[in-house]
Amino acid sequence: MSTIFSGLKDALKRYFSSTSPYEQSVEEFIKELQRSLIRSDVNVKLVLELSSRIKKRALEEKPPQGVSRRDWFVKIVYEELVALLGGEEEPEVIPKKRPYVMMLVGVQGSGKTTTAAKLANYYKKRKMKVGLVAADTYRPGAYAQLKQLSEKVGCLFYGEEGEKDPVGISLRGVKSLAEQGADIIIIDTAGRHGYGGEAELIEEMKEIEHAVKPDEVVMVLDASLGQKASEIAKRFNEATPIGSIIVTKMDGTAKGGGALSAVAMTGAKIKFIGTGERIDEIEPFRPKNFVSRILGFGDVEGLIERLRSLDLEEEDLQKQAEEMLQKGLNMKLLYKQMRQLRKMGPLSKVLKMVPGLSMTLPDDKELEKIGEDKFDRWLSIINSMTYEELEKPELIEKEKSRMRRIAIGSGTSTEDVKELLVYYEGTKRMLKQIKRRKSVLKKLEKGGELF
Ligand SMILES: Nc1nc2c(ncn2[C@@H]2O[C@H](COP(=O)(O)OP(=O)(O)OP(=O)(O)O)[C@@H](O)[C@H]2O)c(=O)[nH]1
Ligand SMILES: [Mg+2]
Known part of the structure; x- marks a missing residue:
């Protein structure tokens, strides 16, 4: 890029x-x-x-x-x-509902089929079961292209070679893949050339949308359209409300900035950007990261980090950190912290705001390693806990049914829930340790002898 x-x-x-x-x-x-x-x-x-x-x-x-x-x-x-x-604001990329049906639309060559495979790969890596539906009955070879890509990704595939009715294929595809337990179903639709073709394409898109009622219509746009991208997005949006936008081929053009800004102007949400031909070359679009880059x-x-952190309401953070130290940790506090962390970095930074702590703090390397996807999963896990569980997370480990319920409710696995609990315990221990060090420090400050 x-x-x-x-x-x-x-x-x-x-x-x-x-x-x-x-x-x-x-x-x-x-x-x-x-x-x-x-x-x-x-x-x-x-x-x-x-x-x-x-x-x-x-x-x-x-x-x-x-x-x-x-x-x-x-x-x-x-x-x-x-x-x-x-x-x-950052896009929500992990769907809350299962199965979640996404329908990709866009003009010819915009990158729908490639993007379908990239999304399948992205979600598969995040432990979700993904299925692709080949609903492009227009372009010769579309079926084979998607089938091959799904083999490469290693995900489910539904297609009917030779069948000409994209609505029928989509309906049967969604049904079949849902029955096979897919968490995410992605429908790849046909593209058309030019203006006349676009009207036809929009008609077909409306029909599929009407029949299948996908959870999200995803518009795929080629970055080289530059600022013209918003016109196409608008025309499509008039036919069927577009849920999100993926801008592809960011790697191949200087005009991507125009595409991104024009789409942002319309208020539409850019969810991912495509940055190459390989199936792993896709990333959630985060304006902040993008601009830093x-x-x-x-x-x-x-420098930006440092200046940005000046903006944070330091007092509020300080209060929270003090509260954690005093009352000990519970899930609600951890949740608050985790949300804040997404904005500002590792826990150690928050804790450093407590006067007298900075020098004694262990490096929170563990936390720094945690990726944002994991964070997202953990946040939804905490969201699925009952009030009682938030206060006493120990209950979850004791009763396996609780763990299963939380995993299902948050669209994650019991392994994820366990992992969060382990992290929770670790943080709790760390806090205790810090508390001890703090009281030692106080003693020192008062001029007391330690030994
Ligand atoms: N460099 C680059 N090439 C891309 C990207 N996304 C797709 N392409 C290429 O763009 C071309 C068209 O991609 P497809 O996925 O077939 O596009 P499509 O929208 O499905 O096309 P139709 O089905 O004909 O409408 C292919 O050569 C892809 O490799 C990207 O992010 N970067
Ligand atoms: Mg295609």
Whole structure:
């Protein structure tokens, strides 16, 4: 994806090393930002609005104590770019309902079939049983293409070679795959060329949608459409409300920035982006990560992190951390923490906000290793617990039926539930340890002797 918003990293480097006065460096950076966005096919009006907002903020905002205006400016740029690409919110990619039926739609060659396989692979890796339905009866070879891909992924497949009725195939496919225990069913539909073809395609899409009533209609868009992507998304959306959007081929075009921003403008949700031809080249679209990457990981990420953490309501966090230390851990607190952690990083960071703790804290390496998917699963597990279980998680381990109920309710496995309980116990132990160290520290502070 190096081509998208190219030049921004360098522009930022120049900004940092510039010896010109602040106002002038800002001016220079904004010029390059505009050039870079327009090269990525972001709508010119959007670019002008964005740059005047950045400039205004850069001149008016007063950074908090200890932060230079130069650094603060980077935070402003970061925030405005995130807003341009859809805001802070992150897509929910793990469905709550099983089986969950997704129907992929899009014009010819947009990447539907490839994306269907990528999604199957993505969800399979997350321990879900996935099935693909070959409902493209239009393009010769579509059946074989999807069948082959499903073998590669190792997921269920439903197709009827030679059958011409996509509605019938979809209905029978969903039924059959559901009976085989699929958690996620993905319907690959046909594409058509050009404007006339599009009307036909939309008709077919409506028919399938009407008959199958999928849980989510997913529009697949080619990033090289640039800002034109939103027009197509709008036309499709008029026919059948689009639940989410996947932008493909982000790797192959400079225009992806235009596609992303144009789609974000319409308020539609971009769920995934495709970043290559291989089946593992797909990722949930997270504007924040995306922008950090664009601005240069190593160079500015640390800075942005640091500045971003200034935004957090420190007092609230401090209170929570103190509460954990005083009352000990329960699931509700852990839940609160985990949600916060998704925003700001590992638990150790939160705990470091407790005065006097930072130096004594063990490195929370374990937690840092936990991926976001696991976090998502754990959050839904905690969501499925009863009030009693939240207060006394020990109950879950004692009664296997509780564990099963929670696993089913949260769409996870009993292994996941067990894993969370182990993590919970570990955190609890760590807190106890910290508490002990804290009282030792207090003694020291008071000038007491330890031994
Ligand atoms: N570089 C790159 N190529 C992609 C990506 N996604 C799909 N492609 C390629 O785009 C081409 C078309 O992909 P398909 O998945 O067949 O597209 P489709 O929408 O199913 O096409 P029709 O069924 O004909 O409508 C293939 O050559 C894919 O390898 C991507 O994220 N990056
Ligand atoms: Mg196809």
